[in-house]
Amino acid sequence: MNRFEILKKNKWRYISFIIGFLLLVSPFALLIRLEFWITGNLAEPSIHYACLRMPIGWIFRGAVNYLISRPEMTAFIIGVLGLSLFLGPIFCGWLCPVGAVSEAISRIIPLPNKFRIHIKDTNITSALRYGFFAGYITIYILIGLKLSGDWIGSICCRFCASTILQNLAAGIFGWLLPTYGSIEYWGTASIIVLISWLIIGGIFTYGGRGWCLFFCPLGAFSNLLYKVGAKLGFYRITYNKDKCSHCKKCNLVCPMWAIKSDHSVETALCINCKECVNICPTGALTMKWGKENATK
Numbered sequence: 001m002n003r004f005e006i007l008k009k010n011k012w013r014y015i016s017f018i019i020g021f022l023l024l025v026s027p028f029a030l031l032i033r034l035e036f037w038i039t040g041n042l043a044e045p046s047i048h049y050a051c052l053r054m055p056i057g058w059i060f061r062g063a064v065n066y067l068i069s070r071p072e073m074t075a076f077i078i079g080v081l082g083l084s085l086f087l088g089p090i091f092c093g094w095l096c097p098v099g100a101v102s103e104a105i106s107r108i109i110p111l112p113n114k115f116r117i118h119i120k121d122t123n124i125t126s127a128l129r130y131g132f133f134a135g136y137i138t139i140y141i142l143i144g145l146k147l148s149g150d151w152i153g154s155i156c157c158r159f160c161a162s163t164i165l166q167n168l169a170a171g172i173f174g175w176l177l178p179t180y181g182s183i184e185y186w187g188t189a190s191i192i193v194l195i196s197w198l199i200i201g202g203i204f205t206y207g208g209r210g211w212c213l214f215f216c217p218l219g220a221f222s223n224l225l226y227k228v229g230a231k232l233g234f235y236r237i238t239y240n241k242d243k244c245s246h247c248k249k250c251n252l253v254c255p256m257w258a259i260k261s262d263h264s265v266e267t268a269l270c271i272n273c274k275e276c277v278n279i280c281p282t283g284a285l286t287m288k289w290g291k292e293n294a295t296k
């Protein structure tokens, strides 16, 4: 299957990414605009009002008052995490503009794969990913126990890829629509994130999802819930070894390095993007509901 055929097979996913951008990123931010219109909020909408990282911190520091005072953000995080349990991390795989942009950059820039980071052992990738996630939630548990100040949490905001994406959009659309805004807030942290997210995590990482794999707490939390949901028999990817021809095409298309050496899928990494299902020539990989053995 050539590059064009892969694009064609996955066209709904790429269309969905464009919809995700229009829903969340200003100057469009259509979802936030709708919410502001309903609630009568006169603020300028942007991706920050749909922040999915801060509520995870609030959950782990036990800040119920924050969750109550920002009901729209609480509803959004419950929706995304609930979907992850029942349908897998489809926000990550089908809507998230941060992951979509870095994945797109990786596909557009034809860097030879030998120059790209690619850890093939899913145990190592999972250990690195969840080690970072454990560090992240530890910070918020310490804040909740009053063993650390709030200022540590605000560092996370400085090193946020959503902020960089929103600022890039502000720069590009501010240039096209001078009344909208301009590129701003560029400092050391922004440049570090830009390099980590788009250059190292996008161009120099196989699949372009380096940021998602190692630094996104929402992605890690969503995948943990997916792992639980898959064990309970909710919607998940399944592998039938009897049908597999060991062609390794699934390994080559997976942006999350989630295919194990035996070609079964590590649900702690998989974002249910269906790229492997669409490329598998024998139908060994399928999406299923039900209690049937997930590893068969």
Ligand code: SF4
Binding pocket: 237, 253, 254, 255, 256, 257, 258, 259, 265, 269, 270, 271, 272, 273, 274, 275, 276, 277
């Ligand atoms: S295992 Fe398949 S569905 Fe999961 S992330 Fe990889 S390509 Fe996408």
Ligand code: SF4
Binding pocket: 243, 244, 245, 246, 247, 248, 249, 250, 251, 263, 279, 280, 281, 282, 283, 284, 285
């Ligand atoms: S693409 Fe399908 S047949 Fe090929 S290795 Fe993967 S699961 Fe097996």
